[in-house]
Amino acid sequence: MGLEFKKGVRRMEHWLTxxxxxxxxxxxxxxSNGETVTFAKLYEKACEFASKIYTVHQDGHVAMLSNNxxxxxxxxxxxxxxxxxxxxxxxxxxxxxxxxxxxDADVKTVICSDQYKEDTQQLTLKAYAFSEIHSxxxxxCTLITDMDLDLVCSMMFTSGTTxxxxxxxxxxxxxxxxxxxxxxxLGLMSNDKWLACLPLFHIGGLSILFKSVIYGMPVxxxxxxxxxxxxxxxxxxxxxxxxxxxxxCSRLLERLADGYYPSSFRCxxxxxxxxxxxxxxxxxxKHVPIVxxxxxxxxxxxxxxxxxxDALRKLGSAGKPLFSASLQIQVNNTRAKPxxxxxxxxxxxxxxxxxxxxxxxxxxxxxxxxxxxGDLGYLDEEGFLFVVDRRSDLIISGGExxxxxxxxxxxxxxxxxxxxxxxxxEDSKWGQVPVAYVVTxxxxxxxxxxxxxxxxxxxxxxxxxQLYFRDQLPRNATNKLQRxxxxx
Amino acid sequence: MGLEFKKGVRRMEHWLTxxxxxxxxxxxxxxSNGETVTFAKLYEKACEFASKIYTVHQDGHVAMLSNNxxxxxxxxxxxxxxxxxxxxxxxxxxxxxxxxxxxDADVKTVICSDQYKEDTQQLTLKAYAFSEIHSxxxxxCTLITDMDLDLVCSMMFTSGTTxxxxxxxxxxxxxxxxxxxxxxxLGLMSNDKWLACLPLFHIGGLSILFKSVIYGMPVxxxxxxxxxxxxxxxxxxxxxxxxxxxxxCSRLLERLADGYYPSSFRCxxxxxxxxxxxxxxxxxxKHVPIVxxxxxxxxxxxxxxxxxxDALRKLGSAGKPLFSASLQIQVNNTRAKPxxxxxxxxxxxxxxxxxxxxxxxxxxxxxxxxxxxGDLGYLDEEGFLFVVDRRSDLIISGGExxxxxxxxxxxxxxxxxxxxxxxxxEDSKWGQVPVAYVVTxxxxxxxxxxxxxxxxxxxxxxxxxQLYFRDQLPRNATNKLQRxxxxx
Numbered sequence: 001m002g003l004e005f006k007k008g009v010r011r012m013e014h015w016l017t018x019x020x021x022x023x024x025x026x027x028x029x030x031x032s033n034g035e036t037v038t039f040a041k042l043y044e045k046a047c048e049f050a051s052k053i054y055t056v057h058q059d060g061h062v063a064m065l066s067n068n069x070x071x072x073x074x075x076x077x078x079x080x081x082x083x084x085x086x087x088x089x090x091x092x093x094x095x096x097x098x099x100x101x102x103x104d105a106d107v108k109t110v111i112c113s114d115q116y117k118e119d120t121q122q123l124t125l126k127a128y129a130f131s132e133i134h135s136x137x138x139x140x141c142t143l144i145t146d147m148d149l150d151l152v153c154s155m156m157f158t159s160g161t162t163x164x165x166x167x168x169x170x171x172x173x174x175x176x177x178x179x180x181x182x183x184x185x186l187g188l189m190s191n192d193k194w195l196a197c198l199p200l201f202h203i204g205g206l207s208i209l210f211k212s213v214i215y216g217m218p219v220x221x222x223x224x225x226x227x228x229x230x231x232x233x234x235x236x237x238x239x240x241x242x243x244x245x246x247x248x249c250s251r252l253l254e255r256l257a258d259g260y261y262p263s264s265f266r267c268x269x270x271x272x273x274x275x276x277x278x279x280x281x282x283x284x285x286k287h288v289p290i291v292x293x294x295x296x297x298x299x300x301x302x303x304x305x306x307x308x309x310d311a312l313r314k315l316g317s318a319g320k321p322l323f324s325a326s327l328q329i330q331v332n333n334t335r336a337k338p339x340x341x342x343x344x345x346x347x348x349x350x351x352x353x354x355x356x357x358x359x360x361x362x363x364x365x366x367x368x369x370x371x372x373x374g375d376l377g378y379l380d381e382e383g384f385l386f387v388v389d390r391r392s393d394l395i396i397s398g399g400e401x402x403x404x405x406x407x408x409x410x411x412x413x414x415x416x417x418x419x420x421x422x423x424x425x426e427d428s429k430w431g432q433v434p435v436a437y438v439v440t441x442x443x444x445x446x447x448x449x450x451x452x453x454x455x456x457x458x459x460x461x462x463x464x465x466q467l468y469f470r471d472q473l474p475r476n477a478t479n480k481l482q483r484x485x486x487x488x
Numbered sequence: 489m490g491l492e493f494k495k496g497v498r499r500m501e502h503w504l505t506x507x508x509x510x511x512x513x514x515x516x517x518x519x520s521n522g523e524t525v526t527f528a529k530l531y532e533k534a535c536e537f538a539s540k541i542y543t544v545h546q547d548g549h550v551a552m553l554s555n556n557x558x559x560x561x562x563x564x565x566x567x568x569x570x571x572x573x574x575x576x577x578x579x580x581x582x583x584x585x586x587x588x589x590x591x592d593a594d595v596k597t598v599i600c601s602d603q604y605k606e607d608t609q610q611l612t613l614k615a616y617a618f619s620e621i622h623s624x625x626x627x628x629c630t631l632i633t634d635m636d637l638d639l640v641c642s643m644m645f646t647s648g649t650t651x652x653x654x655x656x657x658x659x660x661x662x663x664x665x666x667x668x669x670x671x672x673x674l675g676l677m678s679n680d681k682w683l684a685c686l687p688l689f690h691i692g693g694l695s696i697l698f699k700s701v702i703y704g705m706p707v708x709x710x711x712x713x714x715x716x717x718x719x720x721x722x723x724x725x726x727x728x729x730x731x732x733x734x735x736x737c738s739r740l741l742e743r744l745a746d747g748y749y750p751s752s753f754r755c756x757x758x759x760x761x762x763x764x765x766x767x768x769x770x771x772x773x774k775h776v777p778i779v780x781x782x783x784x785x786x787x788x789x790x791x792x793x794x795x796x797x798d799a800l801r802k803l804g805s806a807g808k809p810l811f812s813a814s815l816q817i818q819v820n821n822t823r824a825k826p827x828x829x830x831x832x833x834x835x836x837x838x839x840x841x842x843x844x845x846x847x848x849x850x851x852x853x854x855x856x857x858x859x860x861x862g863d864l865g866y867l868d869e870e871g872f873l874f875v876v877d878r879r880s881d882l883i884i885s886g887g888e889x890x891x892x893x894x895x896x897x898x899x900x901x902x903x904x905x906x907x908x909x910x911x912x913x914e915d916s917k918w919g920q921v922p923v924a925y926v927v928t929x930x931x932x933x934x935x936x937x938x939x940x941x942x943x944x945x946x947x948x949x950x951x952x953x954q955l956y957f958r959d960q961l962p963r964n965a966t967n968k969l970q971r972x973x974x975x976x
Contacts, residue, residue: 146814183671184702187676190675349500462848
């Protein structure tokens, strides 16, 4: 009644239903082959898909295993109409990794693109390919009309220093708040078209799907980063915004050569670490508007951004926290002074409500309402964020996160390996690649054996590019491995 | 802890603090005399003002009595830093009306522009003029850093068919959600500048202050609608959006004559009833982008809008409900069919949480989570809203709401008046003006006496422009006054 009726509960008409009502004939998704789908059609397809998976999805969560496609977007929205959380699996992982993640996230059913149907036979779970589901008969079922924004919408895995990947909860409110905060930062133009070449199973990709529906904006969807396709889309397909990582950004600028993007192209959103100065200078010279960002799965993408105007003046900065987000540097749980390095902590409606069923991790990560990122950084006098070190020893290789502890665990599981340390080396193509240092009990263990073992257990991008045998590894007084000293 | 830490509580860094941190040097407010104030300065002034009213505001709410000015904006933001709800008084009301509203809204202190200081001496409350407050010594006090979005930010009075004006509660979340929904509809351009010529004590004016701070956009603030000043601002001061009502819109188009607004001017946001066809046709011819809206104090401004593209195709429509808002037509609490006229009910985060201390009114207005507007309308097959009748007999005169019942009450309070009925007649300047029909016990009562009585009790825009004596007034079977039949 009046005063009370809205406290605590946050409901909203289903975004896709609403969008299909507001602008039915506008393009929702456009592919490089010219195929498009309107919001009305996307809505219709999602509802139909929902009525077809209704009987198979059972209780529990649904895992999604697919590369970017219209089918994947349809299947995702279908799940939202059934209020079923979607657990996104990285297609580059091994079946062993998928199995573990499905178990950790209470997945009962897997939905996959036809390409991965065979691979899913290694799982103990029932998996359905898109084409199978399309052939099902629709079931009479009630699709939700209002979203409860506090419910879980999606989960994505992220590791930490502990090795085992953790499922990050992303609520509808997280996604909503992220889309809104981004719009307040980048603006919202009626001709906007956002190119997505990051996988939808990463937050950098998925967040664009939400923006599309909430803003009423077309997504130009590519299956993966393809230099030629992205370049052509920027030149000829009226794309106004593209999300990239440093490696792909640099390749695009090289491809651009002596040309210029059309003036309607207004934002190259660069995530995953600061851009090197030569890249920024080149971008400036070519009038490419680079907006650097800092974000992570736990913040549902961007939480801080550096606008083009400050890019060279604040070289290496990730900018300022978005409207509605708060960010502090803390040292021993107190706020640091300007320029003092400490842990980056964040707060805001786009920040995850926690890791799924990881009480200990949640206890460690959330303190006094602040989410502790594990990243080190400082704020300068003007409040610009500088990230000094991403989450202790995180390796970012071509936009993918590699957690050394996870690779070390696999190495240590091989009989005869006593110690293992993994660290990054610079790589001109991928930015960074992992290399491993191991101590074995005798000389019977070979590098080839170890790498074969890794390839069996790990996604290929996580397999060390080099492997070195050592007598001992650098450790500190408390015997903690000092990964930054491995290479010396 | 993780999963729980965000349920129910919605907090955000204070918007002005955050804005002053993000874009300190950008213009917050611009006046027609060229004076400007940046966000950093506005923040500084608001904090200073807060420290000066800290000791005088006591408990209870603060009433604001002022016409548009930078001081008024500063005083408003100052109150938000003290978490004191601001009750906006319409400067055009009489002291008697102010007094009643202050009592109804638990006001303990009045803040006014110097112009109204003398008038406030008729109130039983202590009132402070801006210049007095500026001369106070600042007090050491704690200003809030985080807003609790569920708290009351402001109150504005609105009447109903019952006559006595009711204080509408507007929470921070209402204002936030309104600003966001508007941005999702109109877009957000980096060069946006919004001209406010509606009073800040109306939601149509105040909502622009929030948009300014949340978007980081300058407001071009006029004390009142002044055809010449608005015209010049649109022509020469890079204004991109202006909020108007039908009367002012028509005067602006006349003033425009054979000219054209610059192409950067992108939106004439028209509230307070549908635009007549000749006006829309003229606007089209002059390339003036008119966006019609439907909204009210209880929805914190717009809740539905008709975009320019549909203006002539859907003549007379108020468009579709904004993203995040829901709207239905209900007949006997069930959803109406397309084209069926019923009551317009709305839901969404921008809808008031209720009338302050009006339990009965809240019981009547909120049913199953829907706010009943009292307005009649229908949705066509495509879902476009057509408002048939604003809140039983509401008169809108130059953008001001006049509730017949309130004027009738004043007429009836005069000795010798037996019955009174007030209705609207069309007026070329104000859109509508009120006229009165009265039945007296004998012929001793004159029109002049009655109008003098009205002028004493009512704001001048509410005083009937004509007064007719009748032997009886049209009533239905249950003896309810039929205002729509008064003129026949």
